[in-house]
Amino acid sequence: MKDPGDAEPSRQATRHRPPGPPRQRTSRDGTARPPSAGTGQEPPGGGRAAARKAARAGDRGRKRRRARPPSRRKRVLRIVLGVISALVLITAGGGAYLYEHLSGNIKSVAIGGGGKEKADSFGRTPINVLVIGSDGRNSKDDCKLGGGCGSSDSTAGHNADVEMVVHISADRSNATAMSIPRDTMTRIPACQGTNGAPSTPGYEGQINSALQYGPACQVKTVRQLTGITIDHFVMLDFAGVVKMSDAVGGVSVCVSDNVYDTYSHLKLSKGQHTLKGDAALEFVRTRHGLGDGSDLSRTYAQHIFLSAMIRKLKSAGTLSDPTKVYALADTATKAMTVDTGLGSIAKLIGLADDLNKVPPKRITFTTMQTGTSPTNANRVIPAPSASALFAAIANDKPLTSPDGKKTSAGEKTGASKSPASGGSGSSPSPSATVAPSDVTVSVDNGTSTSGRAAAVGAALTAKGFGHGTYGNASTPQAKTELAYGPGQKAQAQTVADALGLPSSRLSSTGTPGVVLTIGADWTSGTSFPGGSGSGGAKADTHAAVSGAHVEHADDSTSCAKVSKYKTVEINGVPMTPSQAYAASPNKKDSAP
Structure with missing residues (x-):
């Protein structure tokens, strides 16, 4: 399926119980019930007839209890156990053939080392x-x-x-x-x-x-x-x-209005739909049909x-x-x-x-x-x-x-x-008063790790900053510093915001230019490391979800x-996805 928009540069591109005698059970009203059959114990008071009567009453109590819907925690546990049981069935009860069959399906590629995740205080990663x-x-x-x-x-x-x-x-x-x-x-x-x-x-x-x-x-x-x-x-x-959406019996999604994306071919009426097959693919690939296109x-x-x-x-x-x-x-x-x-x-x-x-x-x-x-x-x-x-x-x-609520305020x-x-x-960040495109940054590596200046410099370029010189600092540096020349404090602050560098690391000099010197406190990654004791900018989860x-x-x-924009076209005529839907009554909807 070719999305025409992919070839149009003019368009906006953009988850045991312990051993021992059986415990005496109680009935629903708290009175003692007889032990289960086969225990060798004679229920007191009334003989076998009384025991049968008590057992029938106990059965009715059990039936009443079974009729109660399971709690949410039990439902979750049942789901997890269901998954594990099913997988055990596949890999054990189903025999070695099924296990080997699934393993044979997997294609794998080595990706090389990328560092190790930092463990928490309990050793979990x-x-x-x-x-x-x-x-x-x-x-x-x-x-x-x-x-x-x-x-x-x-x-x-x-x-x-x-x-x-x-x-x-x-x-x-x-x-x-x-x-x-x-x-x-x-x-x-x-x-x-x-x-x-x-x-x-x-x-x-x-x-x-x-x-x-x-x-x-x-x-x-x-x-x-x-x-x-x-x-x-x-x-x-x-x-x-396509196949995974079919395997789960379809995926239910909702659209706010009639939509026909003439590029991905997604065509749905307003409301809820269960997507299978090609319809699922059309939905996850649609670009021109939703939002700003x-x-x-x-x-x-x-x-x-x-x-x-x-x-x-x-x-x-x-x-x-x-x-x-x-x-x-x-x-x-x-x-x-x-x-x-x-x-x-x-x-x-x-x-x-x-x-x-x-x-x-x-x-x-x-x-x-x-x-x-x-x-x-x-x-x-x-x-x-x-x-x-x-x-x-x-x-x-x-x-x-x-409790599942957003960490942001709104x-x-x-x-x-x-x-x-x-x-x-x-x-942009509220403190950024200068556009990145107006700032040229030079980067010096003051660490013993080769390539740091190029890596951080490339990250700055990707964020829109101008490309300055990249090289090695004249002497090793313990701390990362950002120096700026006369009248360039706002430019330096824009760089600091982009890197997560605290204001305490900024310093003025009499030499024009913005120069970042990477120190031994920043030997990996392209965002300045946070955390107490490091002097770095802590990860702000409120800012993280903003925008x-x-x-x-x-x-x-x-x-x-x-x-709501004219992001699609029919016969060369630009129109909104809803207009395209109305103009294509003979085009079958992607899903009922």
């Missing part, structure tokens, strides 16, 4: 996974969905049209899924191609293009951009989305879809049925490519179990805050405020409170600007907002 949605058409099923057909052994020529950093907290109490818009401009690092993909010396480009040099390159690019340690990746192709709108639709799928997966009817679980496992393992650290059924079950521990109300979907690229009005760069979101994830900070903050604006609708379009997986009331 968080998990970070990059979820990649590839636009590659590698199979007959993919080819039927449109576009060119490629090789299943390589990602050469493929793009990462979906990128989500999924963070599962160390204590497994919460999770965050942060989308990175595919049209983000950044520095692609030097990458050694694997599995038939070419190598690259590095370049400035669109972030989704890194997949052309292999999944490891895509992971490396996101690590460099965000400063987040990423241990794993999971990549799905087009057909995988930008790529940011596509990320919002994906959050709604994935939230609905999580709710469906956590329903007892789906996960307590071994047949459904096996069908889903078979479908998923055929559709995905993972890193070698997840390349077995046991490891995938472990990851799924970790995520299943998180209640939907504490699974937060966000989109990286963006601003307009200074070199291309139809592309975006991370906004200065994105550094707070990156820091919150890197420092394992939840974006919801324990409402969802989705994009609402016209496509003509070229931006995402997010606002990040927050959705929670338990929100079943959220409707995808249909675009």
